[in-house]
Amino acid sequence: MTYHNIKVSVDHKIATVLVDRPKKLNALNKETIAELGSVIDNLCGDESVRVIVLTGAGNKAFVAGADIAEFAHFSKEEGQELSQRGQEELFDKIELCPKIVIAAINGYALGGGLELAMASHIRIASENALMGLPEVSLGVIPGYGGTQRLPKLIGKGRAMELISTASMIDAEKACDWGLVNSVVPQDQLMDTAIKLALKISSNSSTAISNAIDAINAFDQEGGFQREIENFGHCFETEDFKEGTQAFLNKRKPNFG
Numbered sequence: 001m002t003y004h005n006i007k008v009s010v011d012h013k014i015a016t017v018l019v020d021r022p023k024k025l026n027a028l029n030k031e032t033i034a035e036l037g038s039v040i041d042n043l044c045g046d047e048s049v050r051v052i053v054l055t056g057a058g059n060k061a062f063v064a065g066a067d068i069a070e071f072a073h074f075s076k077e078e079g080q081e082l083s084q085r086g087q088e089e090l091f092d093k094i095e096l097c098p099k100i101v102i103a104a105i106n107g108y109a110l111g112g113g114l115e116l117a118m119a120s121h122i123r124i125a126s127e128n129a130l131m132g133l134p135e136v137s138l139g140v141i142p143g144y145g146g147t148q149r150l151p152k153l154i155g156k157g158r159a160m161e162l163i164s165t166a167s168m169i170d171a172e173k174a175c176d177w178g179l180v181n182s183v184v185p186q187d188q189l190m191d192t193a194i195k196l197a198l199k200i201s202s203n204s205s206t207a208i209s210n211a212i213d214a215i216n217a218f219d220q221e222g223g224f225q226r227e228i229e230n231f232g233h234c235f236e237t238e239d240f241k242e243g244t245q246a247f248l249n250k251r252k253p254n255f256g
């Protein structure tokens with residue numbers, strides 16, 4: 001697939017995916033969602049990639065939402081179909097990706113943009129970032145998982161407030177509420193994300209994929225059972241042999 005709205009680069013096993021529509025504040029049109037879905041598929045299956053960093057082009061926006069011009073005339077059926085398709089083809093894929101996906105939020109993360117960041121496993125924000133789910137100000141509700149993922153991250157009461165007021169919160173408050181893991185000056189955002197990605201990539205990729213799968217089940221019935229099963233899987237892996245042997249031989253593990 002040729003990409004028109006995103007740029008992808010890989011360095012030291014870290015893939016950086018840049019949403020690249022800066023003139024539209026990186027708003028997610030249908031084509032961008034399809035391209036992101038395709039690249040996430042490819043990177044999830046690419047043995048040479050350990051961690052994925054998602055960010056937006058320019059210094060103003062991560063992603064300022066779904067492209068309002070595109071959904072302004074949708075019918076009920078089109079809305080439902082696209083919500084389901086978008087969730088399956090992009091947002092759920094990110095959450096279920098067996099590699100850690102880090103959202104480096106470099107400015108506005110609104111609506112579908114915040115939903116994209118929330119589907120990611122880790123969020124780091126720059127000091128200028130502003131986040132919110134302003135959908136109700138447009139007469140709709142979040143349709144890419146926002147009503148489900150936001151309360152898990154910040155609690156039901158705060159999610160009710162943020163969604164019903166359509167307000168934006170700044171990076172400091174987002175960190176205080178647990179919506180982002182850390183806040184850094186904008187010129188340090190990518191360095192911070194890449195350093196974190198490198199640290200993650202030095203650990204066992206099979207153990208990390210088992211951990212992601214178990215953590216994703218934390219709020220589901222059977223979450224503890226998933227942990228037990230995935231814990232067991234790890235004992236069958238080369239990484240487990242390497243990790244334990246390295247410790248016992250007082251050397252650093254090499255997970256390949």
Ligand code: DAK
Nearest residue numbers: 023024025027064065066067068071079082083111112143
């Ligand atoms: N969609 C389309 N264009 C956008 C956009 C967006 N979300 N956000 C910004 N732009 C465009 C602006 O129209 C403008 O384009 P030009 O007029 O220059 O052609 C350009 O980006 C620069 O924006 P501004 O001139 O407005 O920049 P400012 O600094 O003055 O303001 C802002 C920045 C972020 C406060 C403002 O742009 C803004 O309020 N943007 C809209 C934020 C927003 O409401 N986003 C949508 C949230 S609702 C669905 C599933 C999910 C969703 C929808 C449907 N289905 C399954 C059907 C999700 C919906 C949402 O995301």
